[in-house]
Every structure is written in C-alpha cells, then in structure tokens.
Amino acid sequence: MLTLYPARSIITMNDSMPRASAVLVRDGIILEVGERENMQPWLEGQEYQVDEQFADKVICPGFIDPHLHPSMAAVLLPMEFITAMRWKLPWGTVEPTTTKDGFDERMQTLHAGKNDGGADEPEPLFIWGFHQLWHGPMSKARVNAISTTRPIVVWHRSFHELYMNDAAMAMAGVNIDDIKPSDQIDIDNGHFFENGLGYAIQHLNPWILAPDVYAAGLERLKKVVHHGGHTTIGDLATGLFDFETEATTLAQLLEGNEVPFRTRLVAHSARMSGGGRTLEQAVEKAEGLVERNSHRLHFGKHIKMFSDGAFFSALAQLQAPGYIDEHHGEWLMPPEILEKNIRAYWHAGFQIHVHVTGDLGLELAIDVLEKMQFERPRFNHGYTFEHFGISTPEQIKRIKVLGGQVSANAYYLHELSDMYAKDAVGYERASQMARLGTCFREGINTTLHSDFTMAPAEPLNSAWVAVNRINSEGDVMCPEECLTQQQALQAITINAAHVMGMADITGSIRSGKRADFTILDEDPLTCDPMDLRDINIYATVFEGKVFPTTTL
Amino acid sequence: MIDIPITIIGGYLGAGKTSLINSILTGDSPPANLAVLVNDFGDINLDAKWIKEQSPDGKIIGLTNGCVCCTIGEDLSEALETLRAQLGEFPIEHVLLEASGVASPKKLQRQCSYPGYSPRATFVLVDAANHDKQCQDKFVGYLVKQQVDEADYLIASKLDLAPTFTLHGDNIGKVLHKPNIFSPDYDQQDTAETTANPHSHGHGFASCTLPQIAQVNINHLRALCDALPSTVHRVKGYVETDQGLQLLQRVGDALTLEKVEQQTATPPEQGHLVFIYIDQQEHAVRQHLQQNLKQHWRFA
Structure with missing residues (x-):
C-alpha cells in the first residue's frame, strides 16, 4: 500500500529541492517527494491512499537530538518540577515559578494532590528545580512546614545539592549521630x-x-522525546550509571512498534575499559556491541570521551584569562589518558565524540585530533566536539581544517550567559559562548542538542536559542553569532543525522530515505523567529507510521 | 560511632601512586584490615589487577573518576557505603585511597569527610624526573602545581633519574623520605588549623638555605652532619669539598654523598645547603648551625 501525503508545504532539507507539496511513502520508505502530478508513474496499477490529515500542515524531516541521556532523564522525570524556567512536558507545561511564596505554594499543591492523606506511610514527594536565586533560602523547617509526615526531597536545579524534611531523612535512614561537622551535610537544615x-x-x-x-x-x-518532535535521538554515554543495566533496560523499553523513534547508542568509553580490561580489549568490546542492535537501537563505531568539567558547575577548563575569581576548572581524566583512549579508537576507525566545555578543554581535544591526523590521516572521521561552551574563532578554523564537527548545547547561552557575564568570565566571552554563526560560516557540520536533562528536549527550543540568542534576562547576546532559521533547522535535522552517522537513512526528505517526519502547525522557516519554540507539533511520523501528539 | 580513617595518595599520572601502594601491600608489615580504593580507568586498570594479584587477601575496590555530568552514582560514596555495609565480613580499620591523577588533594580530602569516615593526611607523589616539565604544560601545569601546594606531605619518586631535583618555596618542608604513611604522626590535624595556616602540617616544618663560603674537608662534613640535632629532618644541597663537588642528601640519620660529575650535571653557581627542621625548634636549630657551620657557610 502506498500513502500519499499532501501538505501545505514540505521542507525537505535537500538543497536540490528545498520545498515540495506532497510526499509518497511505501513500507516506511520515501518513494518520492515533490509535486503530486509528477508522482503518477508510481501510482499507476498500485493500491494507494491519499491521506489528507497533513494537508494544512508543514512537514519537516523528523527532528534529531544527537546528544541526550535517557538514563539521567529516567531518574529526573518521575519527579515533580518546580522551576524558574518554563518546561514543556507532555503531561503539562510547567510554568515558571520565580518567587519564594510561589515555590511554597506549589509544594503545598503537590503535597495535597498526592491524595493519600491519612495513610500511615504517605508516598514520598520528590521535587526538582529549586534555585535560591528565585526561590529564596531553603531549609528543613521550610519543607517540614509543608508536611511532617510525608517524606519530601527538594532537589536543586543543578542536581548538586538537595534538602530533606524530617520524614524524608527518617525514610532514607539518615543517622544524625553519624554526621560530623566537617561532612558536607548541614543536618539542621536537612x-x-x-x-x-x-x-x-x-x-x-x-x-x-x-x-x-x-x-x-x-x-x-519516551513521551518527552515524542512530544519534542524527535524521530531519532542519541544516547551519548550509554553506561552513565551502569552499562549492563542500562543497555538491557533500554533494549526492552526503547524497542517495539509503539516506540516512535530510533536511538543511536554511544558507549561511555570508561565503561568499556573498566573491570581490568586493557585498552585493546576495550576497543574489542566496543566493536562487539553492534551484536546487541535491534531495529530501533543501534550501537555503531561511535565512542564517547570526556575532556573537561561540567559547564553548569563552572568547572570548564579555560584558557587565559580564566575565571574572574581565579578558580580553575577540572579535567575529567588525565590528558595523556584521553589521548591514549582516542588513539586506540581512532586507529580502529571509530567516530569519536569528545565532551568539551571550555576553550582549554576544546584546545586539548583539537590538539589530540591534530596528532591523530598526523599519525594516521582519516577522511570523514566525524570527530565531534560535544557541548562546545566556550571557544575561540581560531579554534573553529582548526576544527574546519581537521575535519571535525560541532554538536552544541546552545541552551548554555540562554540559561547561563547572564550569570557567566556577571560572575564567571565577563561579558565578552559569556556573550560569545556557543559560537555557532562562525561554525556555519566556516562550513563545519554543526548541530544542536539538549543534553537532556541539562536543557529541555525540544529541538525547536534549541533552535529558538540559536536563532535569537536571548538569555534568561531577555538580553540578546552577540547577534553576530545568531543562526538563520534555515541553519537552525538544518542543525536539528540533516546536520544532526550526519553526526549520528545516519544521514543515509534520515535527516532530510528525499527519495530512498526512511519516512521520518515532524508535522508542524506553522512554518519554522518563515515564522517570526521569536515564535519558533511555540510552534505546535501536531504529530510525528516514524518510518511511515503516524504518531499524533495528542495531550496525554 | 564508626570512624574509619582514610589515607589519600595523590599525584599526577606516572608519579608512582600504584607502585607506592604495591610496596605497602607487599612490604614487611602491611597494615591489618586495610581496604584499598584504586582509581580505575584507562590504563590504570592493569595496575589495579596487579595490585589484586599481589594481595589476594586485601579488599580492593576499583573506582572510576567522579561522575562526569552530575553526582548521581558518585563512585566514592558508593565505595564507602559498600565497605561499610560489609564491615561484618571485612572489619576494615583503615582505607587507602588512590586519587585520580587529575584530582585536587584538598577537594578529595573534603570528600573523605563522610559519615563513618574521616580523612587523614594527603600524600602527594611528585615525579622528580618530569615535575618541572609538567609544571610548564599548557593543560596540566596548574593542576600539577596545585596538587603539590595542596598536599599535606610530598614524596618524590624517580629521584634516581633526577638526583638534583628540588622543590621550591614552602613546599620543600613537606617532603618526606620513605615515610611510614600509617604512622600516627600523619593523622589529620583539625580542620580549623588547616584553614588558618595552609602551610602547617601536623608538626610544621621550617627551612633555611645557607650559601657555602669556603671549601670543607669531606670527613669534617660527615662529622658535622652526624652532630646535627634530631629535630633536623632533612638536609640537601651541593657542597664544595676537598674531593670535589658533592651532592649531599641526609634524611633522618642516613647521609649520602655523591660526587657530581661536572660534565653531566649542571653545576650550581655556588655550594649551598638546605636544612629542614621542625619549626617549633627553630631557635635551637639555628643556634646549633651557627655555632658549628659558620666557618664554611654564611648566615644572613
């Protein structure tokens, strides 16, 4: 059976035919995109249907987030959100809460909403998103005021700290006598x-x-990924907590006909070499992972490495002049070990993804790539710089020459550039984080990611940040680095497919590719750039099957 | 209340952390009921295996470096909890923690203040053959210096490859020679003191450098060294003697003199000796030195 989908417009992301009005699909594969009258030869003598459900919609290539962390998300998503920023979630949008009273009110509502009043052991309540800047000083007393019987845990937005009420401490078995004054625990405040x-x-x-x-x-x-409009995602460190558990659970839960996306699994290199294996054995283990592949889950010759510390914790390694307060970032492994690991996988023909946040961390990853190219030149190696917080224009030229790619978390600019300008690195460098315009001008294959849960898993939101470069205070930061709407859409479709090593099957709409579409109510190339993140995602199509995003 | 001490071995990659741990485990009297937490990524694995083989009875837990994006699944906490949960089976009395080569000793020490555990001193190994070069490295230069500055005690390794190696400034007072790291001398001083005076280390050390002004007879030099009070912890430097320029090193009572071949070593401009002594005894030590050495060395 052939299905013909007419649309208000189809954005193909294929430069040879950027726009079309219909797409013809068979068995999950695109037969032809273009104008309906040209498709007659396919239809003659064939059984086909014309599906009009997207007739007034805009069809885009299925969105791709090439870097998020399903396992971290799985820990966070069962929690309730009270956040200073807006989070659009399938089960409802979390509107910003920006005051102390607002936070307490929301805690109270969530507590009352549990509807198990009077139970002997009330269900615990986990809340994520607290930040003192908006929500005032937190304390055990403040949480106790919500409930003395229900265990309540309030997690900081950064994940690096939390508060518990007495009931939660009792539940967790926190032994107060165990805690010394020098421990990083303020027991009186939970x-x-x-x-x-x-x-x-x-x-x-x-x-x-x-x-x-x-x-x-x-x-x-799964719902978040679907509602964000994705048809492909990358798990960019399979084994973040524990390799076997994650690989097994993901294989069970992210496979099956009801899952509307595929996942590229990129193993955490440290999990390959742990447990007494030599580096050679580690590479062998990584190569063997493809045996676990199923239709939707793919390991491949991809591996994840880490250079410098977390951007949200101001532990990125910076070149001079560093941080204003003169603290230094961290290395996540000794540079020599990083180089050895990269060398082993480079020579085995892997595509290497390196986590880099500051310009010194980036410098290290570029230097190593340069050494590798000297030792054993490779074309189309796909070496990708992941996150790409702070960089210099000169480094971007080197990335171009060495054949690297960039996968950026542009949300850093939105959430952190104001704070970074005032407290961390000064205005110049803060405003120029996520230097994406330069990457496009150099012709580097560049994509955007959420690093979910570091940013919302909404490609249109990432695109909105990259196009507008508006920070949390509403200021435009370095308009010279803004992307055009066309570039931003490229970033979250075809360019991301290249980074995932899947550009042969997805990322654009053309004859022969999988029928992966994201169906929008508005046109993301011609809309007001400020409206990008608010475009309604009507449905996704994964390999020819329609998955409406009805409210759950 | 359980309070298990944790001794931290730090230092950059290649400084000899694993060798030191192995020498402790295979030494004459390895401490009883010791748990060893080793760093476990990349090549270090081989070493972890090696340790395990050499110490079949030891309790060894592999660690990967702290979590990269968040602290969930934080390995150190997990290892400490695991040890604690198994106290019935393994009555651990002491933990030896091998830091990651990129760890800050001070930060790790703070992390070792954990319910049921307390940090002792941090010992940072310094790779004598590569330290100066590492300090200039654009990626790890700061880190290597930070590790030395933050250490409570320093142990130089690969001195055979760099016999003239010396540290500068206050850090020289932290250098130990073949210490028994489990000695009660190295129990953690209270935090208040550490904060108040970062250069105080249990009993603190002080040092002075004396330039040589006249050649000395080598036997006379030996006698002078033998007569030094026991509060002088270490002596090091170059001395012009009737038998040529000598590299002098004295740790405790052990004195070594090595003739410096002028062709191979860079000759110092002038002979000098560095004395390291317990700072509380400063007055007595200086008095002794002045009385006995003033013929050949200059006092400021």
Whole structure:
C-alpha cells in the first residue's frame, strides 16, 4: 500500500529541492517527494491512499537530538518540577515559578494532590528545580512546614545539592549521630551538598533508582522525546550509571512498534575499559556491541570521551584569562589518558565524540585530533566536539581544517550567559559562548542538542536559542553569532543525522530515505523567529507510521 | 560511632601512586584490615589487577573518576557505603585511597569527610624526573602545581633519574623520605588549623638555605652532619669539598654523598645547603648551625 501525503508545504532539507507539496511513502520508505502530478508513474496499477490529515500542515524531516541521556532523564522525570524556567512536558507545561511564596505554594499543591492523606506511610514527594536565586533560602523547617509526615526531597536545579524534611531523612535512614561537622551535610537544615549529596543519594537509591521507578522514568522519557518532535535521538554515554543495566533496560523499553523513534547508542568509553580490561580489549568490546542492535537501537563505531568539567558547575577548563575569581576548572581524566583512549579508537576507525566545555578543554581535544591526523590521516572521521561552551574563532578554523564537527548545547547561552557575564568570565566571552554563526560560516557540520536533562528536549527550543540568542534576562547576546532559521533547522535535522552517522537513512526528505517526519502547525522557516519554540507539533511520523501528539 | 580513617595518595599520572601502594601491600608489615580504593580507568586498570594479584587477601575496590555530568552514582560514596555495609565480613580499620591523577588533594580530602569516615593526611607523589616539565604544560601545569601546594606531605619518586631535583618555596618542608604513611604522626590535624595556616602540617616544618663560603674537608662534613640535632629532618644541597663537588642528601640519620660529575650535571653557581627542621625548634636549630657551620657557610 502506498500513502500519499499532501501538505501545505514540505521542507525537505535537500538543497536540490528545498520545498515540495506532497510526499509518497511505501513500507516506511520515501518513494518520492515533490509535486503530486509528477508522482503518477508510481501510482499507476498500485493500491494507494491519499491521506489528507497533513494537508494544512508543514512537514519537516523528523527532528534529531544527537546528544541526550535517557538514563539521567529516567531518574529526573518521575519527579515533580518546580522551576524558574518554563518546561514543556507532555503531561503539562510547567510554568515558571520565580518567587519564594510561589515555590511554597506549589509544594503545598503537590503535597495535597498526592491524595493519600491519612495513610500511615504517605508516598514520598520528590521535587526538582529549586534555585535560591528565585526561590529564596531553603531549609528543613521550610519543607517540614509543608508536611511532617510525608517524606519530601527538594532537589536543586543543578542536581548538586538537595534538602530533606524530617520524614524524608527518617525514610532514607539518615543517622544524625553519624554526621560530623566537617561532612558536607548541614543536618539542621536537612541540606546535603557535594559529597554529602553522594551520601544522600546512596540512601535514597531504593526510591530513585528502583527498577520500577527507572522503568517508569523511561516511559516518561519516551513521551518527552515524542512530544519534542524527535524521530531519532542519541544516547551519548550509554553506561552513565551502569552499562549492563542500562543497555538491557533500554533494549526492552526503547524497542517495539509503539516506540516512535530510533536511538543511536554511544558507549561511555570508561565503561568499556573498566573491570581490568586493557585498552585493546576495550576497543574489542566496543566493536562487539553492534551484536546487541535491534531495529530501533543501534550501537555503531561511535565512542564517547570526556575532556573537561561540567559547564553548569563552572568547572570548564579555560584558557587565559580564566575565571574572574581565579578558580580553575577540572579535567575529567588525565590528558595523556584521553589521548591514549582516542588513539586506540581512532586507529580502529571509530567516530569519536569528545565532551568539551571550555576553550582549554576544546584546545586539548583539537590538539589530540591534530596528532591523530598526523599519525594516521582519516577522511570523514566525524570527530565531534560535544557541548562546545566556550571557544575561540581560531579554534573553529582548526576544527574546519581537521575535519571535525560541532554538536552544541546552545541552551548554555540562554540559561547561563547572564550569570557567566556577571560572575564567571565577563561579558565578552559569556556573550560569545556557543559560537555557532562562525561554525556555519566556516562550513563545519554543526548541530544542536539538549543534553537532556541539562536543557529541555525540544529541538525547536534549541533552535529558538540559536536563532535569537536571548538569555534568561531577555538580553540578546552577540547577534553576530545568531543562526538563520534555515541553519537552525538544518542543525536539528540533516546536520544532526550526519553526526549520528545516519544521514543515509534520515535527516532530510528525499527519495530512498526512511519516512521520518515532524508535522508542524506553522512554518519554522518563515515564522517570526521569536515564535519558533511555540510552534505546535501536531504529530510525528516514524518510518511511515503516524504518531499524533495528542495531550496525554 | 564508626570512624574509619582514610589515607589519600595523590599525584599526577606516572608519579608512582600504584607502585607506592604495591610496596605497602607487599612490604614487611602491611597494615591489618586495610581496604584499598584504586582509581580505575584507562590504563590504570592493569595496575589495579596487579595490585589484586599481589594481595589476594586485601579488599580492593576499583573506582572510576567522579561522575562526569552530575553526582548521581558518585563512585566514592558508593565505595564507602559498600565497605561499610560489609564491615561484618571485612572489619576494615583503615582505607587507602588512590586519587585520580587529575584530582585536587584538598577537594578529595573534603570528600573523605563522610559519615563513618574521616580523612587523614594527603600524600602527594611528585615525579622528580618530569615535575618541572609538567609544571610548564599548557593543560596540566596548574593542576600539577596545585596538587603539590595542596598536599599535606610530598614524596618524590624517580629521584634516581633526577638526583638534583628540588622543590621550591614552602613546599620543600613537606617532603618526606620513605615515610611510614600509617604512622600516627600523619593523622589529620583539625580542620580549623588547616584553614588558618595552609602551610602547617601536623608538626610544621621550617627551612633555611645557607650559601657555602669556603671549601670543607669531606670527613669534617660527615662529622658535622652526624652532630646535627634530631629535630633536623632533612638536609640537601651541593657542597664544595676537598674531593670535589658533592651532592649531599641526609634524611633522618642516613647521609649520602655523591660526587657530581661536572660534565653531566649542571653545576650550581655556588655550594649551598638546605636544612629542614621542625619549626617549633627553630631557635635551637639555628643556634646549633651557627655555632658549628659558620666557618664554611654564611648566615644572613
């Protein structure tokens, strides 16, 4: 059976035919895109239907987020959100809460909404998104005021600290006599931070990493991915917590006819070399992962490495003049070890994805790529710089010459550039983070990602940031680096497909590719750029099957 | 209340952390009920395996470096909880923690203040053969210096490859020679003191450098060294003697003199000796030195 979809417009992302008005699909494959009258030869003598449901819609190539973390999302998504920024979730949009009273009110509502009043052991309530800048100082007393019987855990937006009320501490088995003044725990306030957070997590694990909670979290992730308009995602560090558990659970939950997207699994390199394996054995193990592949889940010759520390924690490694307060970032592994690991996978023909956040972390990853190209030149190697917080124009020229690609978290600019300008690195460098206009001008294959849960898993939101470069205070940061709407849409479709190593099957709408579409109410290339993130996603199509995004 | 001490071994990649741990485990009297937490990524794995083989009874847990994006699944907490949960089976009395080569000793020490555990001193190994070069490295230069600055005690390794190696400034007072790292001397000083005076290390050390002004007879030099008070912890430097320029190193009572071949080593402009002593005894030590050494060395 052939299905013909007429549309108000089809954006193909194929430069040879940028626009079309109909697309013809058979068995999940695009037969032809173009004008309906040209498709007659396909239809003659064939059984076909004309599906008019997208007749007044705009069809785009299925969106791709080439870097997120399903496992982290699975931990976060079962929690309730109270956040200073807007989070659009399939089960409802979380509107911004920006005051202390607002936060308490929301806590109260969530507590009352649990509807198990009077139960002997009320269900625990996990809340994520607290930030003192908006929500005032948090304390155990403040959480106790909501409930003394229901365990309530308030997680900081950064994930690096949390607060518990007395009931939560009792539930978790926190032994007050155990806590020394020098531990990073303020027991009177129920506040656990840095290593104290590690202690809290160890004690909360039965609730947050329980297999059924994790599975429920992944179910929610599937909805988030679908509602964001994705038809392909990349898990950019399979094994973040534990390789076997994750690979097995993802194989169960992200496969099946009802899953509207495919996942590129990129293994965490440290999980390949752990457990006493040599580097050669690690590469062998990584090569063998393809045996686990199924229709929707693909390992490939991709591997993830890490250079410098987290951007949200201001642990990116910076070149001179560094941070204003003169603190230094962190390396996530000794540079020599990073180089050795990259060398092993480079020579084995892998596409290497390196987490880089600051310009010194980037410099290291570029230097290593340059060495590799000297040792054993490769074309089309796909070496990708992931996150790409702070960079210099000179580094971007080197990336171009060495054949690298860029996958950027543009949301850093939205959420952090104001704070970075005032407290961390000064205005010049803060306004120029996510230097994406330059990447496009150099002709580097450049894509956008959410690193979900670091940013909302909404490609149109990432595109909105890259096009408008508006930060949390509403200021435009470095308009010279803005992308055009065309570039931004390229970034979240065909360019992302290249980074995932899947451009042969998805990322654009052309004859022979999989029928992966994102169906929009408005045209993302001609709309007001400020409206980009608010365009309604009507449905997605994954390999020819329509998945409407009806409200759940 | 359980309070298990954690001893931290730090230092950059290649400084000899694993060798030191192995020498402790295979030494004459490895401490009883010791748990060793080793760093476990990349090539270090081989070493972890090696440790395990050499110490079949030891309790060894592999660690990967702290989580990269968030602290969920934080390995150190997990390892500490695991050890604690198994106390019935393995009555651990002491933990030896091998830091990642990129760890800040101070930060790790803070992290070791964990319910049920307390940090002791941090020992940072310094790769004598490569330290100066590493300090100039554009990626790890700052980190290597930071590790030395933040250490409570320093242990130089590969001195055979760099016999003239020396550290500068206050850090020289932190250098130990073949210490028994489990000695009670190295129990953690209280945090208040650490904060108040970052250069105080248990019993603190002070140092002075004396330029040589006249050649000395080598036997006389030995006698002078033998007569030094026990509060002088270490002596090091170049001395012009009747038998040529000598590299002098004295740790505790052990004195070594090596003739410096002028062709192979860069000769110092002038002989000098560095004395490291317990700072509380500063007055007595200086008095002793002045009385006995003033013929050949200059006092400011």
